[in-house]
Amino acid sequence: MDKPRTGKHISQRYNDELEEIKNHLLTMGGLVEQQLEKASMALIKGDTKLANEVYKEGSQVNALEKLIDEECAQCLARRQPAAGDLRLIVTVIKAVSDIERAGDQAEHLARFAAQLAEHSRPKNNYHEVYQLAQHVQSMFHDALDAFARGDEKLALKVIKEDDNVNFEYEAITRQHITYMMEDPRSINRSLDVLWAIRALERVGDHASNLCEYLIYLVKGQDIRHSENK
Amino acid sequence: MDKPRTGKHISQRYNDELEEIKNHLLTMGGLVEQQLEKASMALIKGDTKLANEVYKEGSQVNALEKLIDEECAQCLARRQPAAGDLRLIVTVIKAVSDIERAGDQAEHLARFAAQLAEHSRPKNNYHEVYQLAQHVQSMFHDALDAFARGDEKLALKVIKEDDNVNFEYEAITRQHITYMMEDPRSINRSLDVLWAIRALERVGDHASNLCEYLIYLVKGQDIRHSENK
Numbered sequence: 035m036d037k038p039r040t041g042k043h044i045s046q047r048y049n050d051e052l053e054e055i056k057n058h059l060l061t062m063g064g065l066v067e068q069q070l071e072k073a074s075m076a077l078i079k080g081d082t083k084l085a086n087e088v089y090k091e092g093s094q095v096n097a098l099e100k101l102i103d104e105e106c107a108q109c110l111a112r113r114q115p116a117a118g119d120l121r122l123i124v125t126v127i128k129a130v131s132d133i134e135r136a137g138d139q140a141e142h143l144a145r146f147a148a149q150l151a152e153h154s155r156p157k158n159n160y161h162e163v164y165q166l167a168q169h170v171q172s173m174f175h176d177a178l179d180a181f182a183r184g185d186e187k188l189a190l191k192v193i194k195e196d197d198n199v200n201f202e203y204e205a206i207t208r209q210h211i212t213y214m215m216e217d218p219r220s221i222n223r224s225l226d227v228l229w230a231i232r233a234l235e236r237v238g239d240h241a242s243n244l245c246e247y248l249i250y251l252v253k254g255q256d257i258r259h260s261e262n263k
Numbered sequence: 264m265d266k267p268r269t270g271k272h273i274s275q276r277y278n279d280e281l282e283e284i285k286n287h288l289l290t291m292g293g294l295v296e297q298q299l300e301k302a303s304m305a306l307i308k309g310d311t312k313l314a315n316e317v318y319k320e321g322s323q324v325n326a327l328e329k330l331i332d333e334e335c336a337q338c339l340a341r342r343q344p345a346a347g348d349l350r351l352i353v354t355v356i357k358a359v360s361d362i363e364r365a366g367d368q369a370e371h372l373a374r375f376a377a378q379l380a381e382h383s384r385p386k387n388n389y390h391e392v393y394q395l396a397q398h399v400q401s402m403f404h405d406a407l408d409a410f411a412r413g414d415e416k417l418a419l420k421v422i423k424e425d426d427n428v429n430f431e432y433e434a435i436t437r438q439h440i441t442y443m444m445e446d447p448r449s450i451n452r453s454l455d456v457l458w459a460i461r462a463l464e465r466v467g468d469h470a471s472n473l474c475e476y477l478i479y480l481v482k483g484q485d486i487r488h489s490e491n492k
Contacts, residue, residue: 259325
């Protein structure tokens with residue numbers, strides 16, 4: 035926050051406004067974390083009721099998205115932020131979309147969890163999907179943590195972790211293609227698994243995007259589409 | 264553009280800057296349109312060379328994304344835009360992400376087009392995918408057109424059109440699940456088709472998002488997640 039400010043009172047209120055925007059973003063992120071956790075548990079346990087709860091939280095997430103965007107527009111209009119404050123607002127405008135889309139993916143996951151609850155369940159209770167879900171959830175959690183603390187090292191770690199998530203995703207895909215070929219009766223079930231893990235893989239991408247924005251915020255450097263990560 | 268400005272010279276340069284940002288956004292959108300067209304043709308014709316061209320354009324799209332974001336940040340910092348100009352900048356910051364992601368989906372499509380070129384081809388040459396691709400391309404084109412002309416009616420039309428794209432997408436999905444069940448040897452091929460149409464369906468979503476931002480820009484009203492579309 036390297037902007038010179040005039041007047042202590044205005045400066046304090048302005049600071050409070052910026053803090054509030056950040057807090058709302060983290061609250062929204064926390065809700066999406068809950069959605070991811072519930073959708074993953076619903077899938078593992080075949081719990082349709084839990085899957086339905088994910089949608090309810092979705093409307094809170096959407097309301098927060100609109101609120102935060104409005105707060106950012108208001109802040110730009112009234113405060114005319116510069117330097118670090120301006121980067122914060124631009125970063126939040128970008129980040130809010132990725133968090134909302136991660137929430138959408140949690141809802142997709144919940145939808146496939148509910149569909150999978152209708153099928154017979156494999157002996158391992160989709161342990162491979164559970165592992166991927168844990169992995170992605172921890173990436174998403176770390177991305178929010180990096181945001182809260184302005185921790186660029188943690189952000190870089192999350193970005194690198196996305197490769198491992200992609201490897202896991204590819205392995206589960208291959209495994210389920212084999213199941214489908216061996217037993218065509220498993221096609222519907224395996225397809226639901228493929229869509230579910232696709233949703234998880236996308237959440238990993240959104241976590242990674244969040245971390246790229248954070249690095250822009252902290253360092254003023256746009257590392258998207260660059261090899262120097 | 265309802266912001267009062269001081270000094271004709273500054274106002275003209277400022278106007279030019281805003282126009283340039285808009286033009287860059289539309290240029291980027293035009294590149295993604297080309298990517299979509301090439302990826303779709305590559306799929307229909309089984310043309311791997313054409314599929315590869317889609318990736319080359321991807322790097323231009325990414326460079327434009329960074330340029331436009333930088334121009335927007337500069338404009339916010341130097342011009343401190345208000346009212347309609349500010350909404351334009353916020354809208355562009357959002358829109359640029361959706362256009363870039365539509366480009367990513369065109370690259371996915373190209374990837375599956377290249378994979379499908381390795382398989383034997385059905386008699387209808389994936390006509391159903393071609394129709395969906397045409398439909399989505401026209402949505403994306405109209406979304407850019409609505410942006411260029413500030414045409415909210417066209418934007419609303421595009422948003423409504425997304426439902427039809429989703430119906431088509433679901434129908435092709437069901438059709439290919441049937442193929443897979445009837446002939447497990449077609450599983451790999453049908454899965455590639457399912458991923459390809461999923462990419463197209465996502466482009467429809469991005470076109471729809473662009474139109475929601477445009478309506479915010481023109482009317483100052485945020486219609487996301489609302490039923491009043």
